[in-house]
Amino acid sequence: DTAVSQTPKYLVTQMGNDKSIKCEQNLGHDTMYWYKQDSKKFLKIMFSYNNKELIINETVPNRFSPKSPDKAHLNLHINSLELGDSAVYFCASSHAIPGGELFFGSGTQLSVL
């Protein structure tokens, strides 16, 4: 009965590979997010979807492509992985404002070798 679940928890891969991270929420929220937390622990927004529609796309390389098949799911596909992509990726969800508190998944530790 996990509220926001993402898989896998760990991802170790070689440079140049393509990988995906999946996220699902059962909170009934209409907005979902991807955040990246780098080695300095700074949490930075990458994408936001509201009811399957992309509403925030920060300056993220085109190699990152989010997909939202429905408002409970938001996946992240990464092409041609680079060393600098190594980080922890967090999925989160929220109701639209007012309120808008984010609830996070457990994170995916991506290591690119």
Next chain:
Amino acid sequence: QKEVEQNSGPLSVPEGAIASLNCTYSDRVSQSFFWYRQYSGKSPELIMSIYSNGDKEDGRFTAQLNKASQYVSLLIRDSQPSDSATYLCAVRSETSYDKVIFGPGTSLSVIP
């Protein structure tokens, strides 16, 4: 100027003391403010949300908001070793597609 700023710490307080964490933000029209706690290797966990000027108390935690000064703080009373974590201040931007922007976090260490 960064959008959300916090003292990076580390902040060390003895057990039982009050820990005071501070945050400033640049977006004057922001209306929603959050404090998250993140233990090492874990995901951020919501502690408090505050939307109006003044204080909001929840157990040992008190959030304080001053929109005129663009300042939000978190007080932790009777600090416990289990409070040792990184505390993230977050602000929902009203002028940028409602995105939630996080500060760099303050590392708190409660010494037994």
